[in-house]
Amino acid sequence: MISVEEALKIxxxxxxxxxxxxxxxxxxxxxxxxxxxxxxxxxxPYDRVTMDGIxxxxxxxxxxxxxxxxxxxxxxxxxxxxxxNQSTCLEVMTGSILPAGVDTVIRYEDLKIDSGKATxxxxxxxxxxxxxxxxxxxxxxxxxxxPGKRLSSxxxxxxxxxxxxxxxxxxxxxxxxxxxxxxxxEIDQIPLPHQIRRSxxxxxxxxxxxxxxxPTTAHLADQYDEIVGxxxxxxxxxxxxxxxxxxxxxxxxxxxxAFAALGIDxxxxxxxxxxxxxxxxxxxxxxxxxxxxxxxxxxxxxAQQYFKPWLDHSLRAEEVNxxxxxxxxxVHFAPNLTYFLEVKxxxxxxxxxxxxxxxxxxxxxxxNLVDADAFIQLPSDRTRFLKGDVYPFITYRNxxxx
Numbered sequence: 001m002i003s004v005e006e007a008l009k010i011x012x013x014x015x016x017x018x019x020x021x022x023x024x025x026x027x028x029x030x031x032x033x034x035x036x037x038x039x040x041x042x043x044x045p046y047d048r049v050t051m052d053g054i055x056x057x058x059x060x061x062x063x064x065x066x067x068x069x070x071x072x073x074x075x076x077x078x079x080x081x082x083x084x085n086q087s088t089c090l091e092v093m094t095g096s097i098l099p100a101g102v103d104t105v106i107r108y109e110d111l112k113i114d115s116g117k118a119t120x121x122x123x124x125x126x127x128x129x130x131x132x133x134x135x136x137x138x139x140x141x142x143x144x145x146x147p148g149k150r151l152s153s154x155x156x157x158x159x160x161x162x163x164x165x166x167x168x169x170x171x172x173x174x175x176x177x178x179x180x181x182x183x184x185x186e187i188d189q190i191p192l193p194h195q196i197r198r199s200x201x202x203x204x205x206x207x208x209x210x211x212x213x214x215p216t217t218a219h220l221a222d223q224y225d226e227i228v229g230x231x232x233x234x235x236x237x238x239x240x241x242x243x244x245x246x247x248x249x250x251x252x253x254x255x256x257x258a259f260a261a262l263g264i265d266x267x268x269x270x271x272x273x274x275x276x277x278x279x280x281x282x283x284x285x286x287x288x289x290x291x292x293x294x295x296x297x298x299x300x301x302x303a304q305q306y307f308k309p310w311l312d313h314s315l316r317a318e319e320v321n322x323x324x325x326x327x328x329x330x331v332h333f334a335p336n337l338t339y340f341l342e343v344k345x346x347x348x349x350x351x352x353x354x355x356x357x358x359x360x361x362x363x364x365x366x367x368n369l370v371d372a373d374a375f376i377q378l379p380s381d382r383t384r385f386l387k388g389d390v391y392p393f394i395t396y397r398n399x400x401x402x
Contacts, residue, residue, distance in 0.1 A: 001270040001277075003380070004305075004338040010267050011281060011306045016288055016314040018171040018239060025159055028151045030212050031169040032315040037145035040162045042135035047098035049074070051130040054089040054111060054118050055102030058127045066120045070113070074099050089118055098131055105130035148318035170315040173239035175208060175215040177201050180246035180255065181294060182222045200244040200299050203369075204292075207303050211311060220246070224254045228261055235262065235287050242307070245294025248278040255291055256280060264289060272380060273338045276302045297360075297368060301340050301375055304394045322392040325355035325376060331385040338380045342372035345399050355393060373397045 002010075020034045049055070056068055068089035074081040076095035083090050083101030090099050098105075104127055112119045138144055144162065149155055151169070159167055184198040185191050201217050208215050216238070220227050227246075234241055246255040247269070256269060259282055267281040275298035280291035290307055292299035312319075325345060333339045343355035355376045360368035374395040378385050385391075 001272050002268050003272050004377075007268060007271045007273075007279070007281075008306060008309065011310045012313055014267060014281075014283060014288065015310060016173060016239060018173050018314075020168050021171045022166050022168050025156060025165055025167050028156060028159075028167050028169060029153070030210070031151050031167075032317045033145060033149040033151055033155065033167065034147050034170055034316065035168040036143050036147060037159055037162060037164060037167075039138040039140050039142050039144055041140045043137040043161075044132050044134060046080075047134050048132040049092045049094060049096045049098055049105055049130065050132050051105055051107045052094050053092060053105050053107040053109075053130065055083065055092040055099055055105050056089045057083065057086040057101060058104040058125075060086055061104070061120065061125060068118045068120070070116050070118055091118075103128060103131075146318075148316055150317060170317075172211065172213050173314070174237070175213050175240040175242070176218060176234055176238045177204050177208070177215045178218045178220055178234070178241065178243045180220045180222070180227075180243060184219065184245075200292075200294065200296060203296065203300055204242060204244065204303055207308060211315070215242075222246075222254065224258065227254050227258045231258055231262055235264075235284055239286055239288070241287055241289045242303075243289070243291040244299045245292075247280045247291045247293060259289070259291075272336070273340060274335065275340065276305075277337070279306070281306075297342070300369060300396075301394075304375065304396055305340065305377075322377075322394065323353065324390050325353040325374075325393045327376070327385055327387055327389045327391060328354045328356045330387050331357055331378065332383060333378060333385070334383050336380055339378040340375040340394075341378055342368050343374050343376045343393065344371065345373040345393070345395060345397075353393075355391075373399060 054068065065087065071085060071088040071090055072081065073091040074093065074096045076093045078096065080097045081090060081099040083099050086101065090102060092105055104125060106120055106125060110120065110122050112121060144158055145155055179198040179201045183195050185195050187197045191197060198219065205215055220230060243255060246253045259266065264282045264284045267283065269280045270277055271279050275295060276293055278293045279302050282289045292302045331341065342358040342360060344358055346354050346356065348354050358368050358372045374393045376391050376393040378391055
């Protein structure tokens with residue numbers, strides 16, 4: 001049995017690589033960027049007016065002039081205009097090209113316009129105010145986005161701005177999620193007293209779908225020969241195989257023996273942690289195999305702690321460090337194991353991230369996953385964890401809502 005730190009190190013040492021594909025920009029939300037995105041021209045591409053109002057020559061205002069005859073209008077989308085007479089002004093609209101001869105823009109809110117004349121209501125203005133100058137944001141040929149970015153609406157908007165109709169992203173692995181155990185029935189069935197619905201598959205699938213991976217799902221009964229036969233086919237057809245259940249010490253936990261029979265290279269089995277101690281990891285040829293315990297909280301925690309970082313690294317996503325939270329209550333945990341405690345996350349009035357322990361009934365208590373937001377990682381080198389101590393946490397919710 002290895003430590004959590006050793007397990008994560010092994011996981012990240014065995015990342016996958018499924019190459020790069022080019023897709024339409026409108027299909028790229030949530031995908032991992034695999035190319036540099038460059039500015040195809042200066043941004044903004046011209047001296048841009050940032051407020052509706054009038055454009056003047058600053059030296060006229062500086063010389064005491066406060067009333068300006070309106071000589072014309074510069075609209076957004078029109079060609080560049082010119083202020084020929086410095087003692088006059090042009091009405092200018094947000095987004096329009098700054099007219100030649102204009103070096104300062106005054107907002108409509110600071111004016112009174114009557115009978116074709118604009119009176120400035122301010123005693124002081126700033127030279128070059130309300131102007132966004134050409135190339136102020138980015139110069140042509142400079143890098144705007146780096147590979148590894150997860151494409152959100154912001155990045156997609158930038159790609160559209162520079163004319164990237166198609167974009168290179170990480171190719172996604174062909175994936176299957178497999179439940180095991182004779183006690184499981186489909187979710188549309190009414191379980192008998194000795195049965196439960198196969199919910200883990202759906203829970204783990206949500207993690208994959210957040211990466212736009214659409215997994216195949218399957219189920220294996222507690223029959224050794226069937227397990228070996230079906231796994232042999234899955235190894236030939238899938239890059240990523242995720243299993244739930246069948247890896248502990250039970251009489252019908254056949255997976256470790258089946259893996260050995262199929263020549264799968266075991267990277268580790270069992271981690272010094274709670275929940276999720278029986279976690280098994282292995283690989284063979286093109287396939288990576290994550291075999292999680294069957295208990296709902298155990299499988300979900302392992303997916304968050306190990307699988308998601310592995311997938312991020314495999315897709316070449318930029319690295320994100322774990323956040324830290326303040327423990328809101330004293331916790332006692334005697335076993336010499338790393339404890340991934342379910343917590344509710346909140347913010348105190350000073351802005352600190354607070355972690356409130358959720359009391360449950362162990363790794364089979366799936367209702368806790370609804371009440372909690374995250375797992376806080378408590379180290380194995382102590383038994384008492386005091387209110388006010390700070391530890392890393394893994395969240396599986398958007399803590400800011402939305």
